[in-house]
Amino acid sequence: MADALHGKSIVIIGGTTGLGLSAARACIAEGARVVVVGRNAESAHRAQVELGSSCVALAADATDPTTAPRAIEQAVTHFGGFHALYHVAGGSGRKMGDGPLHEITDEGWRFTLDLNLTSLFNSNRAAARQFLKQGSGGSVLNMGSVLGWSPSPAFFTTHAYAATKSAIVGFTKSCAAYYATHDIRFNVLAPALVETPMAQRAASDERIQSFIRTKQPLDGGRIGRPDDLDAAAVYFLSDGSKFVTGQVLAVDGGWCVSEGQTDE
Template structure:
């Protein structure tokens, strides 16, 4: 076991599937205690079994205001501390439909923003309030949502809006709460497999990144650089 996150207690929103679960596994391997949050009760059970004794799972809808706060309180009760938040967009069995603007419905627009942005705002708010209430610093990492292609290879307009908003929101609150020793950073990806993000997430939540704040780390295998050449 590595020890980059030894003695840290971390809440992972969207932590029972996909990138969130992969990150939670990496956190545990690096010595952390974790509370993972997901919508599906079966996924919560499987995640808790998979992660072992240093983990707890909490079922809940991250777009509801109480969910993240309940998970943070569970983390404090079970592990005696709350040190970091990792927010990953949760895999949904019925993802919101999106597409070119002329076909984009208002319900799909709202659903996409709720899933990717409202849930993030609520989780970040709960974390910041808890850190300030405990008079301690902490770290937040927000995973910027992956943008799937739609018909005619056009990007999802609502998804693209959410991706940009996550980055802008995170930078804004990073500036606001830096004086409280609260760090907020973003991992941005379009193409990586979930496990490819784990090392970056571990670093950003560790004390090795104590002077890293308000940054967007792009983990895409160099795709964004290559696309700029053509």
């Protein structure tokens, strides 16, 4: 799949750490130029230094409706075009009040929806507008989660988060149906537990790690790595998927087909 993204300019919202940064590396290795966006200025600077001249890194908040249009403009200005969007930004609202339904605070609900759903709406809308303006078609890839349809009540009970990830599937499929005649594709990647900054709580809990060994049994039973998703991301962002839209691919180590064992 060498040079699968040759000549492509890709915007990755949430591309300065974790899954997004790993995808940015993979896209550049396949010939793309990328604009990566992250909330933290230090992370954006590190990404810029690492990824070099094939990258423009921006420090901005994905929940701000001006962020994605500005990133797309950077792709057009610096790299001469805009061909694909990968929305990775999002995270847990647990510290803000997400949890089981009867415990979710109003603040936790609003925060989690803004973080995971409003930010994605902002970026997808900006991409659709630009693709229509260009008359070029293009690819939008959204980050979901298996928790959107395959819950795990023992260790991962954040119902606002699950609601946002489920909504991403419905939103993406609806957009895919509407924009197919414009050759604008919308798809979803849905990981299970992956070792990212968001997953530090789970990654450091031995009980959860023991559960993961049976819930994600592939490759010896382990937590996922960001690069486990890279090949799938490259596929969806490339012309290799030009006949694919409205699909959800779980890259989950077997999560969705495994029972998972606990001591409880």
